[in-house]
Amino acid sequence: MHEEPDFFILGKAYITGRVVNAAIGISGEKIVSLTSPGNIPPSARRREYGDGFLVVPGMVDIHVHMREPGLEYKEDWRTGSMAAVKGGVTFVADMPNNKPPANNCNILREKLERAKRKSIVDYAxxxxFNIRPEELSKCKDLYIGGKIYPEDLYSPIVEEFARLIASQNKILVVHAEDPILLKPDAKILHSIARPPEAEKSAVKKTLELALQTGARTHITHISLADSIIEILKAKLAGHPVTLDTAPHYFLLNDSLYTTSRKNIAKVNPPLRSEKDRQTLYIAVNKMLVDAIVTDHAPHLLEEKLGEDPPSGFPGLEVALHLLLREILEGRMPIQVLDLYSFRPASLLGINKGCISIGCDADLVVLRKESWEIRPDEFVSKAKYSPFEGAVLRTKTHAVFLRGRTVYEEGEFYEDVRGKFYPLEAPTSYETLQDR
Incomplete structure (x- = not known):
C-alpha cells in the first residue's frame, strides 16, 4: 500500500506479539503505515496516548447471540453491539438460534436489515441447520458459516448440510453435546444434568463428520480436558478441525452450582471440575486452542432467577479485560490476545484482529484502571454475570471501527454503523496465519 495516512494513532501498541512504541497510520478504513512516533511529520494529524494506555487490535468474537430477530427483549443489535464496543470488540459473528431460527434465506435477510440499522460493530x-440444505444455496452470501446444535448433529441430513458448507468453503461450527446423554432435570446440578460423557460422545461424532465430509469443522465452547486432547490428536492427524473455549471455562468451575449463583452460572456446556478448568487454562496459556469466544448469551435477570432458568450469560463487556487481568498479573503471556483477535479473524477469513498494513483500522485504546464488575452497569440488557465482583485492571478508553471513533471515555458515537462481512475470499487457516 502506498496511501498517505489521513491521521496517526501514537502510543504503546500490541503489534505482532509484542508491545512497541508506534505511530499507526490510517487512511480511510485501513492501516496503511507503521512507524516509530519520531518518524511522522510534525504537522500530521494525530491522536496520542501516553503512559497508562495501550493500543490493541479490535477483538473478534466469533460466537455471540444478539437475539434479534425474535428475542429482542433479551438483547438487540443496538444494545448487543454497544456491549461489544464497551468490551473492546469490533466484530461479532452471530448465531442462528433466533425465533424463528435463521436457517433460511428470509430470516437471514431480515437479520441483515436489522443489523444494518442498529449495529455499531461489524458483523457476520x-x-x-436446514433439513433441506439446498435452500441455503440461494443466499450463500448471507452467511459466513453453518451452525450445528446438539439435536442437529445426529440428523440423517447432517452430512448433506456439512458437505454444502464445505462446498462453499465456509466454516462448520458445532456445539458438541450428545442429546441422548443429557438429563433434563432441574433438581440436579447442571454439570450432572449435562455430563462430561455428552460432550465426549459428540466430539467423537463431530470428528467423524469432519473426516467423512472434508468440512472445515470448528468445535465451539469446549469445556473438558478430554475434549481438548481428542481434538488436538485429530489436528495432528491432519483432520480439518479447530476449537475454541470461553473465559468461563478456564476461569470458573462447577463449584458455582452449589452456591447462590447457580442460576446465574447456568450455561451449556456447563462449568466443569477444577481439574478441567486447570487443563483448559494451560491449553489457553500455551496457545493450544484456536480461539477464545464469549458465547455472549443474554437473558433478562428475572428469567435467570426463575425456577428453571435458561442457559447462558453475557460476556462481551468483560472478556477482554478478564484476559488482560491474567496477562498483567503474570499468569498468561500477552500473545493470548491473539486468541481473541487475529486467530478467530483468520478462521473466518476476514482482515481484522491485527495491527498491520492492510488490516481494517479497528483499534482499541485501553487504560490502566481498577474496577469491579457490576452487572447493573452493563449496557447489555442482561444485567448479571458469574464474574460479578471480580476486580479488573483495565478499561476500554476508546474504540476505532475502520478508522472512525465509535466510543471514547464512556460515550458512544452512534452515527457509526457496522459493516456486514461475508467470507471475503477462499483461503486456508494456515495461509492466514502467515500474514
Whole structure:
C-alpha cells in the first residue's frame, strides 16, 4: 500500500506479539503505515496516548447471540453491539438460534436489515441447520458459516448440510453435546444434568463428520480436558478441525452450582471440575486452542432467577479485560490476545484482529484502571454475570471501527454503523496465519 495516512494513532501498541512504541497510520478504513512516533511529520494529524494506555487490535468474537430477530427483549443489535464496543470488540459473528431460527434465506435477510440499522460493530451471521440444505444455496452470501446444535448433529441430513458448507468453503461450527446423554432435570446440578460423557460422545461424532465430509469443522465452547486432547490428536492427524473455549471455562468451575449463583452460572456446556478448568487454562496459556469466544448469551435477570432458568450469560463487556487481568498479573503471556483477535479473524477469513498494513483500522485504546464488575452497569440488557465482583485492571478508553471513533471515555458515537462481512475470499487457516 502506498496511501498517505489521513491521521496517526501514537502510543504503546500490541503489534505482532509484542508491545512497541508506534505511530499507526490510517487512511480511510485501513492501516496503511507503521512507524516509530519520531518518524511522522510534525504537522500530521494525530491522536496520542501516553503512559497508562495501550493500543490493541479490535477483538473478534466469533460466537455471540444478539437475539434479534425474535428475542429482542433479551438483547438487540443496538444494545448487543454497544456491549461489544464497551468490551473492546469490533466484530461479532452471530448465531442462528433466533425465533424463528435463521436457517433460511428470509430470516437471514431480515437479520441483515436489522443489523444494518442498529449495529455499531461489524458483523457476520451463521446459517442454522436446514433439513433441506439446498435452500441455503440461494443466499450463500448471507452467511459466513453453518451452525450445528446438539439435536442437529445426529440428523440423517447432517452430512448433506456439512458437505454444502464445505462446498462453499465456509466454516462448520458445532456445539458438541450428545442429546441422548443429557438429563433434563432441574433438581440436579447442571454439570450432572449435562455430563462430561455428552460432550465426549459428540466430539467423537463431530470428528467423524469432519473426516467423512472434508468440512472445515470448528468445535465451539469446549469445556473438558478430554475434549481438548481428542481434538488436538485429530489436528495432528491432519483432520480439518479447530476449537475454541470461553473465559468461563478456564476461569470458573462447577463449584458455582452449589452456591447462590447457580442460576446465574447456568450455561451449556456447563462449568466443569477444577481439574478441567486447570487443563483448559494451560491449553489457553500455551496457545493450544484456536480461539477464545464469549458465547455472549443474554437473558433478562428475572428469567435467570426463575425456577428453571435458561442457559447462558453475557460476556462481551468483560472478556477482554478478564484476559488482560491474567496477562498483567503474570499468569498468561500477552500473545493470548491473539486468541481473541487475529486467530478467530483468520478462521473466518476476514482482515481484522491485527495491527498491520492492510488490516481494517479497528483499534482499541485501553487504560490502566481498577474496577469491579457490576452487572447493573452493563449496557447489555442482561444485567448479571458469574464474574460479578471480580476486580479488573483495565478499561476500554476508546474504540476505532475502520478508522472512525465509535466510543471514547464512556460515550458512544452512534452515527457509526457496522459493516456486514461475508467470507471475503477462499483461503486456508494456515495461509492466514502467515500474514
Amino acid at each position: 451471521f451463521y446459517a442454522g
